[in-house]
Amino acid sequence: xxxxxxxxxxxxxxxxxxxxxxxxxxxxxxxxxxxxxxxxxxxxxxxxxxxxxxxxxxxxxxxxxxxxxxxxxxxxxxxxxxxxxxxxxxxxxxxxxxxxxxxxxxxxxxxxxxxxxxxxxxxxxxxxxxxxxxxxxxxxxxxxxxxxxxxxxxxxxxxxxxxxxxxxxxxxxxxxxxxxxxxxxxxxxxxxxxxxxxxxxxxxxxxxxxxxxxxxxxxxxxxxxxxxxxxxxxxxxxxxxxxxxxxxxxxxxxxxxxxxxxxxxxxxxxxxxxxxxxxxxxxxxxxxxxxxxxxxxxxxxxxxxxxxxxxxxxxxxxxxxxxxxxxxxxxxxxxxxxxxxxxxxxxxxxxxxxxxxxxxxxxxxxxxxxxxxxxxxxxxxxxxxxxxxxxxxxxxxxxxxxxxxxxxxxxxxxxxxxxxxxxxxxxxxxxxxxxxxxxxxxxxxxxxxxxxxxxxxxxxxxxxxxxxxxxx
Numbered sequence: 293x294x295x296x297x298x299x300x301x302x303x304x305x306x307x308x309x310x311x312x313x314x315x316x317x318x319x320x321x322x323x324x325x326x327x328x329x330x331x332x333x334x335x336x337x338x339x340x341x342x343x344x345x346x347x348x349x350x351x352x353x354x355x356x357x358x359x360x361x362x363x364x365x366x367x368x369x370x371x372x373x374x375x376x377x378x379x380x381x382x383x384x385x386x387x388x389x390x391x392x393x394x395x396x397x398x399x400x401x402x403x404x405x406x407x408x409x410x411x412x413x414x415x416x417x418x419x420x421x422x423x424x425x426x427x428x429x430x431x432x433x434x435x436x437x438x439x440x441x442x443x444x445x446x447x448x449x450x451x452x453x454x455x456x457x458x459x460x461x462x463x464x465x466x467x468x469x470x471x472x473x474x475x476x477x478x479x480x481x482x483x484x485x486x487x488x489x490x491x492x493x494x495x496x497x498x499x500x501x502x503x504x505x506x507x508x509x510x511x512x513x514x515x516x517x518x519x520x521x522x523x524x525x526x527x528x529x530x531x532x533x534x535x536x537x538x539x540x541x542x543x544x545x546x547x548x549x550x551x552x553x554x555x556x557x558x559x560x561x562x563x564x565x566x567x568x569x570x571x572x573x574x575x576x577x578x579x580x581x582x583x584x585x586x587x588x589x590x591x592x593x594x595x596x597x598x599x600x601x602x603x604x605x606x607x608x609x610x611x612x613x614x615x616x617x618x619x620x621x622x623x624x625x626x627x628x629x630x631x632x633x634x635x636x637x638x639x640x641x642x643x644x645x646x647x648x649x650x651x652x653x654x655x656x657x658x659x660x661x662x663x664x665x666x667x668x669x670x671x672x673x674x675x676x677x678x679x680x681x682x683x684x685x686x687x688x689x690x691x692x693x694x695x696x697x698x699x700x701x702x703x704x705x706x707x708x709x710x711x712x713x714x715x716x717x718x719x720x721x722x723x724x725x726x727x728x729x730x731x732x733x734x735x736x737x738x739x740x741x742x743x744x745x746x747x748x749x750x751x752x753x754x755x756x757x758x759x760x761x762x763x764x
Contacts, residue, residue: 313763319387330403377419410760424745440564517566524603643673
């Protein structure tokens with residue numbers, strides 16, 4: 293397990309890393325970043341002049357024979373006041389892959405080695421410049437698929453998520469102090485715990501962690517998005533609905549049943565939530581081997597989906613027929629679904645939302661399976677469908693306070709909630725079992741510490757940082 297960042301762990305003495313920090317390909321500017329004890333030797337070998345700290349210096353980058361490799365800007369950030377906490381050099385030159393490769397090779401000649409993915413940020417974490425949640429915020433900001441997700445990742449990087457976790461941990465530490473003290477005075481433990489209001493404190497911390505978990509779920513949704521699969525019989529309008537949602541003709545639409553043979557997907561965004569919409573082959577009995585393969589891929593897409601849109605033809609009475617009911621019955625029980633009654637323009641119906649036969653005004657208290665009446669051709673009712681996406685995802689109108697979260701954060705928060713619920717049960721007993729109460733509080737403290745990196749196995753750290761891009 294790790295201890296507090298920056299105390300005893302860090303890069304080996306004398307170990308210096310270098311990497312190209314800008315994306316592959318050609319660009320106007322490219323950056324080579326170096327961090328470690330050999331930065332001074334790299335400056336002497338490439339810049340051949342002293343650099344003022346944190347000031348941009350226009351210079352010629354020189355090779356091993358004194359030849360000019362490029363002309364650009366050199367920036368020196370002496371440690372510990374740098375991103376990694378070590379001496380850092382950035383060489384900003386022209387963004388051609390060949391010239392950047394030459395600069396990187398020169399840095400390696402002068403004592404650096406090629407950095408591993410995420411190694412600069414890992415050193416920042418190990419040297420106490422960032423906690424683990426902030427470090428993950430760096431990668432999430434780079435990978436953000438929407439503006440809302442980018443803002444949420446920036447909040448995580450700025451420490452919003454970490455401060456919420458630390459506030460809970462501080463309250464836990466104080467509560468553990470009272471509990472451990474009560475263990476030292478067994479004859480007075482009940483009165484001691486009552487005087488400290490341990491029961492109320494546990495309840496307050498539990499409510500606090502539950503609130504963080506709710507917001508973290510929203511952040512995880514911003515990061516991961518939703519995979520939505522369109523299923524139904526042939527020619528019910530799945531491809532037309534995909535085109536309407538995407539705002540472009542991404543799928544071929546014809547009146548010929550079975551036109552779609554393979555899964556076609558499109559990325560869309562609804563109020564900052566990224567959605568991957570997958571159009572699939574129509575489901576029906578067939579002897580056509582190609583169509584059969586398409587149907588197999590339909591069910592494979594269903595298995596990976598977070599939400600199924602089951603399309604039925606509203607022009608055949610507005611109800612679900614036997615074939616449609618059979619498709620619904622084959623969906624995984626736990627998979628959320630919306631039944632889409634398409635072609636209301638032909639049926640003479642109006643756009644609306646129903647849930648188990650309940651009108652739209654009562655939809656909040658209705659059963660989980662909802663029915664949306666719309667026209668993929670005219671767009672009528674599409675906005676109702678978008679609102680249903682958000683409703684099923686549990687998205688709040690105000691996403692500005694949300695921080696980006698990962699699956700491991702959600703798992704830790706759920707575990708902490710369970711541990712605190714157990715602690716609440718013990719604290720409520722007439723004669724609290726102090727050893728069990730103390731153990732539950734200790735477990736919750738340790739679990740929450742894995743989020744910020746206070747207690748994190750080294751193999752998990754390796755997994756986390758290996759998913760970063762090289763040079764960051």
